Amino acid sequence: MSQAETGNGTESRTPAAKLTLPTLTTMVVGSMVGAGVFSLPQRFGQETGVAGALIAWTVAGTGMLMLAFVFQRLALRRPDLDAGVYAYAKAGFGEYLGFFAAFGYWASACVGNVTYWVLIMSTIGAIAPALGDGDTVLAMLLSSAGLWAFFLLISRGVKEAAAINRIVTVAKVVPILVFVLIALFCLKPSVFAENFAGADYAGSLFQQVKGTMLATVFVFLGVEGASVYSRHAKRREDVGRATVLGFLSVFAIFASVTIVSYGIRR
Numbered sequence: 001m002s003q004a005e006t007g008n009g010t011e012s013r014t015p016a017a018k019l020t021l022p023t024l025t026t027m028v029v030g031s032m033v034g035a036g037v038f039s040l041p042q043r044f045g046q047e048t049g050v051a052g053a054l055i056a057w058t059v060a061g062t063g064m065l066m067l068a069f070v071f072q073r074l075a076l077r078r079p080d081l082d083a084g085v086y087a088y089a090k091a092g093f094g095e096y097l098g099f100f101a102a103f104g105y106w107a108s109a110c111v112g113n114v115t116y117w118v119l120i121m122s123t124i125g126a127i128a129p130a131l132g133d134g135d136t137v138l139a140m141l142l143s144s145a146g147l148w149a150f151f152l153l154i155s156r157g158v159k160e161a162a163a164i165n166r167i168v169t170v171a172k173v174v175p176i177l178v179f180v181l182i183a184l185f186c187l188k189p190s191v192f193a194e195n196f197a198g199a200d201y202a203g204s205l206f207q208q209v210k211g212t213m214l215a216t217v218f219v220f221l222g223v224e225g226a227s228v229y230s231r232h233a234k235r236r237e238d239v240g241r242a243t244v245l246g247f248l249s250v251f252a253i254f255a256s257v258t259i260v261s262y263g264i265r266r
Contacts, residue, residue: 018234021242023162024226028246030169031222034112037176037254041261043215048208050196050262056209057255060216064223068247071227072240082231085224108221117143162229173253180256187263195262219254223247 019027044053074081074088081087086105090098121134121143131139154161226233226242233239 019162019229019232019238020234021238021245023166024229024233024238024242025246025249026166026169027162027229028223028225028242029173029249030165031225032220032246032250033169033172033176033253034116034219034222037219037257040215040219040254040258044212044258045261047211048205050192050259052205052208052212053258053262055205056212056216057251057258059209060213060220061251061255064217064220064247064251065244068223068244071224071243075227075230075239075243076237079236084228084230113147117146120146176253176257180253180260183260183264187260189263192263216254220247220250 044056048056071085078088078091081091084102084105086098086102089101118134118139121131121139125131125133125139130136131142134143150164153164223243223246225246226239230236230239
């Protein structure tokens with residue numbers, strides 16, 4: 001009897017579904033694009049002008065790109081670690097810190113789900129008053145039902161999870177791209193030039209950039225999306241490539257949303 005037939009070999013444990021580079025990339029994009037992107041124009045508009053925004057995105061983008069390169073290198077050098085970012089923490093620093101890395105990742109996912117569903121329910125609440133601001137009993141019940149529905153679909157296997165992620169990613173990205181195109185069409189050069197230096201803002205340019213850094217770093221959470229599903233990758237090197245490609249795509253979207261907003265006057 002062969003090793004695979006006994007159920008103890010690696011072939012019996014290898015998942016049948018294999019994720020390609022485009023699929024892994026959409027997982028990175030889907031993990032990073034969240035509710036935070038919709039508050040970027042307001043946050044930047046309160047803190048700085050176009051010049052400060054360009055500097056802030058350059059600094060944050062460069063730093064997060066280095067992190068993406070770290071995940072790319074780890075995926076190639078330690079292909080045996082395929083359980084996500086916490087696997088690297090466990091291998092490098094032991095069981096104790098590995099546990100807290102996994103617990104922190106789980107806790108952040110829980111908070112993220114709460115944020116998404118509150119945003120969804122509060123948005124629907126504009127036409128359905130019973131949902132309020134996403135904090136009513138009905139909103140909580142519907143959110144819980146939706147969350148469990150997604151869980152049941154994803155628990156059927158990685159193939160279903162990847163399919164759902166593609167749909168959700170498209171639903172997230174397309175409206176944002178439409179907004180950028182509309183903003184470019186409505187952009188007024190005079191308004192953009194007026195907001196370039198941020199003359200009406202208090203503090204130096206350094207203080208303006210400093211005020212935006214928390215927002216720029218926060219929106220890049222999820223860059224490790226491909227690493228979480230690395231064991232299902234068709235080719236190991238695709239994990240690192242997907243991380244870099246996904247990051248660059250999201251970086252372009254976030255920066256565009258912020259910059260074009262400076263050329264629109266209410």
